[in-house]
Amino acid sequence: MENFPRKELVKVVQSGMTGSRSAFALAVGRFATKLKDLDLQLAQEIAQFLSTENVMRGAGDFVPAPVDADSRMELVETVFPVVVPKKPVFNEAVQGVLEDVLREWRSLDLLIQEGLAPARMLLFCGQPGVGKTLAAYWLAQELKLPLLTLNLATVMSSYLGKTGNNVRAVFDHAVSRPCVLLLDEFDAIAKRRDDDSDVGELKRLVNVLLQALDDWPANSLLIAATNHGELLDPAVWRRFDHVIQFEPPSADLIEDYLSDIPMDSEVRQNMAALLQGESFSTIGQLMHASRKIALLEKSDLVPTLVKGAVRLRMSKGAMSKPHEGEMLLMYLAGQSRREIAATLGKTHPTVSRVIKRYLGE
Structure with a gap:
């Protein structure tokens, strides 16, 4: 047969003798595809054996992991x-x-x-x-x-x-x-x-x-x-x-990442903007730590998370308005809005706006 896919058949035999299960399946698939123009029925009969179940067989099987010859630790x-x-x-x-x-x-x-x-x-x-x-x-x-x-x-x-x-x-x-x-x-x-x-x-x-x-x-x-x-x-x-x-996450992605924490949408948006520049790994660690603190101290999660985020960003000098961080930390430490305003030389409405933006209060 002039157009018989000889090359593909050789690959089938070679893969069957020396290759992996998936390499053999690919070679059979290529052979069946080339064979369609000559004998469609035979090509279909061959292709029926090519299934995900056959190719992926053994996915749950385990054998001992290889170890380093000197340390005997798993590789x-x-x-x-x-x-x-x-x-x-x-x-x-x-x-x-x-x-x-x-x-x-x-x-x-x-x-x-x-x-x-x-x-x-x-x-x-x-x-x-x-x-x-x-x-x-x-x-x-x-x-x-x-x-x-x-x-x-x-x-x-x-x-x-x-x-x-x-x-x-x-x-x-x-x-x-x-x-x-x-x-x-x-x-x-x-x-x-x-x-x-x-x-x-x-x-x-x-x-x-x-x-x-x-x-x-x-x-x-x-x-x-x-x-x-x-x-x-x-x-x-x-x-x-x-x-x-x-890439490092944008504010929008961080907002999505915080979506499973119950909080006002405006608070979540401002939290995301505050944390922009941090990696998902760091934010995940912050959320995990905040959950534990809130549980042990029997406190609300959102203020605990805000406190941790502010401390994190201020420690890196990454807050665009550090005085807002100071306001939040003082408020979460129990000081009143008037006390904060007097200490920082800000107006009472200014302090209230910052607290509302991050805590929704």
Whole structure:
């Protein structure tokens, strides 16, 4: 047969003998797609075996995590099932890409049958605390896959060649069944190979990493996160399906983040403006601490949160109007509006407006 897809059939055999379950499924899908013009019925009979259930089989299976040969510490940390207690808040651009990735994974049957793969590798860039790790957890939760996180402190070794061996062991473990693999602080193992201080070990490590990325299966998702994208080797960037830049949250996003705390909309809006410049991580810690304080002191949550936010921003010199912070702290300490006005040399109505803006009183 002149148009018989010989090349695709060879790939099917090669993947079946040497590749992963997902690589074999992709090769079969490509073969079936090419075969449609010659024998539609046969192509459909072959494609019926390509299903999400078959490709993702083994997602809940666990095998012992690899360990460092010297310390005997585990090289990866595993979480399953993954539960994110609060839905993350991302800006429109980030949310759009993450939703696109999830849509591809939820249409895995359709993609595999056409010999296509969903997005397999994502690179998250941005400052600490802006939601990169949280996004990885959220994707793992939505995909109902175990989350494996590389333990960088254990993986990195002072012994020549050991770090590369550890990285290879992590990948060998991760590809053994469907999962989400998070490589946090990715720049530590994917640093540019033109570093003058390097004695060859870095080059070997990056080469190991590049090969592992090239072999990453289509039934797992790899997420690399870095605070220093400029340090990554140029060859690494080309391996990723999406590079997502996470930015510090805007006031609007912070307002959404505070939406589960009962407070007046105007108070929430002013709180969000006060906290603009802080990361989601810092704001989350502030909310957590405020809830505990309010519970132990049997006080209302909103004033406790305002007090913590004001102290945080004033400690950084980040309040545009420090005297408003002083007013709020004095009022929350029990001083009257008139006492505050007299102490700070402000009018009583001015003090009242500030208190109302942040506390709704």
